[in-house]
Amino acid sequence: MKKVLLYKPIPEQELKRLQTHFDVIQFDGVNTLNQEAFLTALSETEGLIGASADMSSSVLERAPKLKAASTISVGTDQYDLAYLANRNIPLMHTPGVLNETTADTIFTLIMCTARRAVELSNMVREGRWTKSIGENHFGTDIHGKTLGIIGMGRIGYAIAKRAHLGFDMKIQYSNRSQKPDAEQDLNATYMDMESLLKTSDFVCVMTPLTPETEGLIGKAEFAMMKKSAIFINGSRGKVIDESALIDALENGVIRAAGLDVFDVEPLPASSPLCKMDNAVVFPHIGSATSETRLAMVTCAVDNLINALNGDISENCANLHLLEK
Ligand SMILES: NC(=O)C1=CN([C@@H]2O[C@H](COP(=O)(O)OP(=O)(O)OC[C@H]3O[C@@H](n4cnc5c(N)ncnc54)[C@H](OP(=O)(O)O)[C@@H]3O)[C@@H](O)[C@H]2O)C=CC1
Numbered sequence: 001m002k003k004v005l006l007y008k009p010i011p012e013q014e015l016k017r018l019q020t021h022f023d024v025i026q027f028d029g030v031n032t033l034n035q036e037a038f039l040t041a042l043s044e045t046e047g048l049i050g051a052s053a054d055m056s057s058s059v060l061e062r063a064p065k066l067k068a069a070s071t072i073s074v075g076t077d078q079y080d081l082a083y084l085a086n087r088n089i090p091l092m093h094t095p096g097v098l099n100e101t102t103a104d105t106i107f108t109l110i111m112c113t114a115r116r117a118v119e120l121s122n123m124v125r126e127g128r129w130t131k132s133i134g135e136n137h138f139g140t141d142i143h144g145k146t147l148g149i150i151g152m153g154r155i156g157y158a159i160a161k162r163a164h165l166g167f168d169m170k171i172q173y174s175n176r177s178q179k180p181d182a183e184q185d186l187n188a189t190y191m192d193m194e195s196l197l198k199t200s201d202f203v204c205v206m207t208p209l210t211p212e213t214e215g216l217i218g219k220a221e222f223a224m225m226k227k228s229a230i231f232i233n234g235s236r237g238k239v240i241d242e243s244a245l246i247d248a249l250e251n252g253v254i255r256a257a258g259l260d261v262f263d264v265e266p267l268p269a270s271s272p273l274c275k276m277d278n279a280v281v282f283p284h285i286g287s288a289t290s291e292t293r294l295a296m297v298t299c300a301v302d303n304l305i306n307a308l309n310g311d312i313s314e315n316c317a318n319l320h321l322l323e324k
């Protein structure tokens, strides 16, 4: 039986399924305490499956027998796609199954920031609700406003669908390529990023983290946004310059931010973002519902079984590089 290294706990039923196909070595995450044992196990493995751990080339150099990797995520930034392709190793991922749940989470961020839900709920819990709410605590409307999406992919589209159909929002987007579906179905307008930043009430980033998108939104971009703009990041922390965002929030350059992802995760409690009323911070929970996380694991297990049997026709993230 082929040896497979599992580096994240998964539901029993999916573990059993993996074990019927492979000899599975399990790690409950990778950390400084188990790093050496992990690297030793890696030296024997032909398949790798898990999430939320660095799998860059310096780690994978320790896996000379590796034939396929399967990440339990749609984002692939913890791997080096080109390095894997050079070694002819496919990286499988889980696109699609988490679109709707992640869009729900992003919409929760939009609503919490616009209506100051966390800040005002904390006021009630802490006994600071002493009179009826006045202008100082008013939020801002969501319906009828303009939502600018940077990265109109699968999840961007699911967010735009909620905004257009549910909240009567005007949708504009910037993206590497134009999206006729979003334009036809949701009346979305394609524009360059600068125009989008200047004219959106809500700016939502949903690109993958790649060398091209790292640091995409920084000081200059926050300065272009409306003073009343609400910024949402559901992609990856490194797509934005977090210190520039903190500055923009502290100095009233923009109104508020809703964040599911951060430069360093878990976000240290000492981060200024944890103390700001105009920042809503979530612990990277875009896809974190029982149903969707199970669907992702099922997809990732299927992906690894298929890939180790030579079938990478579905869900291979570096197929374009393998074909070169
Ligand atoms: N917060 C969370 O829990 C979650 C976060 N994510 C993050 O969201 C990302 C997007 O997921 P998903 O929608 O499935 O991915 P998609 O690939 O479907 O969408 C990404 C979009 O970004 C566009 N894009 C890529 N590079 C650039 C660039 N340099 N400039 C402008 N646009 C660019 C792509 O353009 P084109 O169509 O032309 O390729 C594509 O439309 C994931 O990679 C992950 O990092 C995902 C799930 C949950």
Ligand SMILES: O=CC(=O)O
Pocket: 072, 073, 074, 075, 076, 098, 286, 287
């Ligand atoms: O961040 C989550 C993912 O699936 O990517």
